[in-house]
Amino acid sequence: MANNEKFQWDAIYDVAVLGFGGAGATAARFAADQGAKVLLVDSAPEGHExxxxxxxxxxxxxxTDYNALKNYHEHLAAPLKPDKAAFDNFIEGMANMGDYFRKYLDVEPVSMKKLLAGTPSTAYVTEYPExxxxxxYDDYLVHEGVDDAALWKILRQKVLERSEKIDIWYASPAKHLIQDGITKTVIGVQIERDHVLRNIKVKNGVVLATGGFENNKEMIQTFLQAPYLSPIGSLYNKGDGIKMLEEVxxxxxxxxxxxxxxxxxxxSLRQKEGLRSTYALNVFWQESFMGSVIVVGDDGTRYFNEAEMNRHGHIYNHGDWAVPLNQNRPYMIFDQRKYDELKNEPENSFKVPGYLEKAIKADTLAELAEKIGKRQEKLQMTVTEFNFMAQQGKDYAFHRDPKTLRTFNAEGPYYAIALRQNMLNTQGGGRRNGHAQVLNPDGQPIPHLYEAGELGAPFVNKYTTGGNVADCLISGKIAGENAATIKQDLPLSGGLNLNDAIINNDFNSTSDEDKQQYSVGKNQYLGFSNQGMGDGVVVRTTVDNEGKIKNVEILKQTESDDYGLKAVKELPKKMIEENTYDVDAISGASQTSRAIKEAVKDSLSKIK
Structure with missing residues (x-):
């Protein structure tokens, strides 16, 4: 939004960072290290940032090899061309990532390639070996573990360690940039704080780090030509940064x-819109594509090679790899023999609990087609053609590995499971230069506006594991340091200068990171754990005079609202019933279960 008149400011900061994810945390941390007073905001409530x-x-x-990394990533981008300055910074940052881990994260990097050496999972690191x-290319970890938010916890802690320089506002989405009408300098930001729009004056720079538009159906339709894609990550990435970029x-x-x-x-399994996709990391589940099983699209026909391992959603397409055209209502189709194999396979019970419970059953293919809204003759023809190719030992349509082909049973029953295409993340945003400055249509920097992370990431075509997180660390540092650089005030329209501020003294801009205090009574003990997916778990355990567990209260938890929340509800009951913290984990919520068990164990250890 443009501003040409004096108006009331509610607070003043040197730097504002919009978005408290990996890029935002990094930008805020490095801006603070330059001496800036930083406001860091996120639309998510505390614990879900x-x-x-x-x-x-x-x-x-x-x-470690700059030239080799650059050559590999140029081929990943081909035939498209990434922006040279932003691209070169990204490559340089990756080539020096080991030093970054040691100097800024205080950990020795663990090589994913070495960790997985000799296993099929190395394909997940080197996704395009040809x-x-x-x-x-390699992927670094902060320890020998994945999918556990370990890196995120370090990035968050680095922000908390700088609490004197960084104020954090949760559940406070940025709504508009405040831009001078003539010079186009970004001089502030409007943030919704407790349902009131607050005008925040920013002296040196605003960093947009709000992520993509994975949860904005209108933008998905506009830019990706799909009605809806199931989000894998945060539910708070709604394209707010795109809107603000368009406004300026x-x-x-x-x-x-x-x-x-x-x-x-x-x-993944089709579920109600607005929920996170479950078990989206289930890339290596071989039993799901072995034998008498196919996937059909909207018209009831096959549309890809079911046995091909995707490369972040990209599959082989006539010499290149691309995300296939979205099907609105795809289904996995299989027979009784396949059903029994899936039911009895141990890996399934671990990776996808309840998967077969979603299956639709029918005695005939015609009946199954009717139940799932497909044309009977199309589905029947598809299965007939697949059976012929299985008998021939050759998939003439999509070249599926012959070892994975098997004819369907001649007699029913048959099954269908509703699926939906997942959305990991979008890459679009503002065009940025090598200084992380956002550019206008003429290629000139918009004064005082910076960008980092998945909003405007430098990935134009094929993508490989760990690229976006690396960019969060690299572009976040560049954006934070440059935004913190003290600027010479530009002449503003209407005589308004950044120093001509009227501050609203009635507004309290205090950080939300105030430490909570927890009380205990007789035979009550507090326990803590930081092993969960969120900020940690705090429990209060009550025991009787003999030390038997009478109650387990979870005072603080920031776990996800799917299987994590199930563990939060069910584990305390099991612990009371069995009188031990060491109970079976909730299927699908191993990380949350581990955190709760560790916290209760910690509380019990304090009994004298």
């Missing part, structure tokens, strides 16, 4: 670029 970084595998793209210099006439780029992940080409 973290953006997609929190939900990622915690892998960070890295390597491209030149693919072997130069920023140049957009990479708006059609997005990544997926999951079963087959990036699918």
């Amino acid at each position: 973290g953006g997609n970084t929190r939900y990622s595998g915690q892998m960070v793209g890295a390597g 491209l030149p210099d693919a072997d130069s 006439n920023a140049q957009l780029w990479n708006m059609r670029s997005f990544e997926s992940l999951g079963q087959f080409h990036g699918l």
Whole structure:
């Protein structure tokens, strides 16, 4: 929004960082290290901040050979061309990621490539081994573990350690940038705080780090030509940064670029819109594509090779790899023999609990087609053709591995499971230069406006594991340091100068990071754990005079609202019933279960 008149400011900061994910945390930390007073805001409530970084595998793209990394990533981008300055910064950052881990994260990097050496999972690191210099690429971890928010917790802690310089506002979405009408300098931001729009004056720079538009159906339709894609990461990435960029006439780029992940080409169980996709990391589930099983699209026909392992949603397409055209209502189709195999396979019970409970059953293919809204003759023809190819030992349509082909049973029953395409993250945003400055349509920087992370990321075509998290660390540091640089005040229209501020003294801009205090009574003990997916778990355990567990209260938890919340509700009951913290984990919520068990164990250890 443009401003040409004096008006009341509610607070003043040197730097404002919009979005408390991996990129935002990094930008805020490095801005504070430059001496800036920083406001860091997020639309998510406390404990649910973290953006997609929190939900990622915690892998960070890295390597040591700059030239080889550059060559590999140029081939990943081909035939498209990434912006040279932003691209070169990204490559340089990856080539020095080991030093970054040691100097700024205080950990020795763990090489994913070495950790997985000799296993099929190395394909997850080197996703495009046929491209030149693919072997130069690695993923670094902060410890020997994945999918546990370990990196995110370090990034968050680095912010909390700078609490004197960084104020944090949760549940406070940024709504508008405040831009001078003539010079186009971004001089502030409007933030919704407790349902009131607050005008925040920003002296040196605003960093947009709000992530993508994975949860904005209108933008998905506009830019990706799909009605809905199931989000894997944060539910708070709603394209707010895109809206603010459009308001200040920023140049957009990479708006059609997005990544997926999951079963087959990036699918998961279809569920109610607005929920996070479950088990989207289930890329290696071989039993799901072995034998008498196919996936059909909207017209009841096959549309891809079910046995091909996707590369972040990209599958082979006539010499290249691309995310296939979204099908609105895809289904997994299989027979009784396959049903029994899935039911009895141990890996399924671990990775996808309740998967077969979603199956629709019918005695005939015609009846099944009717139940799932497909044309009977199309589905019957598809199965007949698949059976013929299985008998021939050759998939003439999509070249599926012959070892995975098997004819369907001649007699029913048959089954269908509703699937939906996943959305890992979008890459589009404002075009940025090598200084992380956002550019206008003429290629000139918009004064005082910076960008980091998945909003405007430098990935234009194919993508490989850990790239976005690496960019969060790299671009976040660049954006934070440059935003904190003290600027010479530009002449503003209407005679308004950044120093001509009227401060609203009635507004309390205190950080939300005030420490909570927890009380205990007789035979009550507090326990703590930071092993969960969120900020940690605090419990209060009550025991009787003999030390028997009478009650377990979870005073603080920031776990996800799916299986994590199930563990929060069910584990305390099991602990009371069995009189021990060491109970079976809730299926699908191993990380949350581990945190609750550790916290209760900690509380019991304090009994004298």
